[in-house]
Amino acid sequence: MAEKTVIYYYSGSGNSLSVAKHIGKKLGNTTILSVYTLRDAPEVPVDYARIGIVTATWFVRPPRVVKEVCEKLRCSRQQKIFIIATCGGYDGYVCIDLKAILQPKTGFPVQTFMLPMPPDHIVGFSPMPDWVNRIYLNHEAKATRKIAKKIRADVPTRNRKGLNRRFLNGMSKTFNGWLGVDRDSVEGGFYTSDACTRCGVCEKLCKNGNIHLTGDGVVWGHDCQQCMACIMWCPNQAIRHPNVPEKRRRYQNPNVTLKDMMRSEFHVGGKRQ
Secondary structure, eight states, rough: OOEEEEEEEOOSSSSSHHHHHHHHHHHEEEEEETTHHHOOBBBBTTTOEEEEEEOOBBBBBBOOHHHHHHHOOOTTTTEEEEEHHHHHHHTTHHHHHHHHGGGOOOOOOOOOEEEEEEOOTTSSSOOOOOOHHHHHHHHHHHHHHHHHHHHHHTOOOOOOOOHHHHHHHHHHHHHHHHHTTTOOOSSSOOEEOOOOOOOOOOOOHHHSSOOETTTTTEESOOOOOOHHHHHOOTTOEEEETSSTTTTTOOOOOOSHHHHHHOOEEEOOSSSSO
């Protein structure tokens, strides 16, 4: 039987969850958990031989919650760790920053991988055409096979050097300022239109617990992690944002369902693929 693996994921559109599930199936004997579960249970049980972090790229950096839980994560030095950063084209400092946090926790070299996926930051830009997204997703199917093979074989990954951090942060700040997005904000800026039926889906989607259904409607708190799950997956497209045109399409990874997005735990067994 394959060694036990646990993968922690951060996902809004479903891209990173899709990658986590594909990697888990190929490794076999894998538990897949939302990264938010590490907040309450930061110690990884020793029966897991490998620990994976699969995360989206957040303005060329790790999402705030991912960095926080990686700092809190406790594990045995006998447990191996790998990181997969999904991104529209460049993961910035995601792998570099997370590896710096996680390497001292294990006695093995941390493996890092960058995997391009369909760009999905709806506040910043419109989703790509379907034919472009299919190219990304076809590449994912091939890339996850290669990544899983390297993980199983403990193949060392090259320590990539990132672009100059000051330059990259400056470019990111300028670009996001042009889009009207504050990468460091804890305020999401979301609101609902008259199409809202108060179905409660957004509240269930927000694993950070930042969305609440009240007698007055949907209320966002002050700790938005900007995963965009609420606006992407609202069944009635009733969630709006000042920087999102009303007719802008939503992107949802086709390999993931709404039910999947509302779950926090998956178990993938079977033989290695």
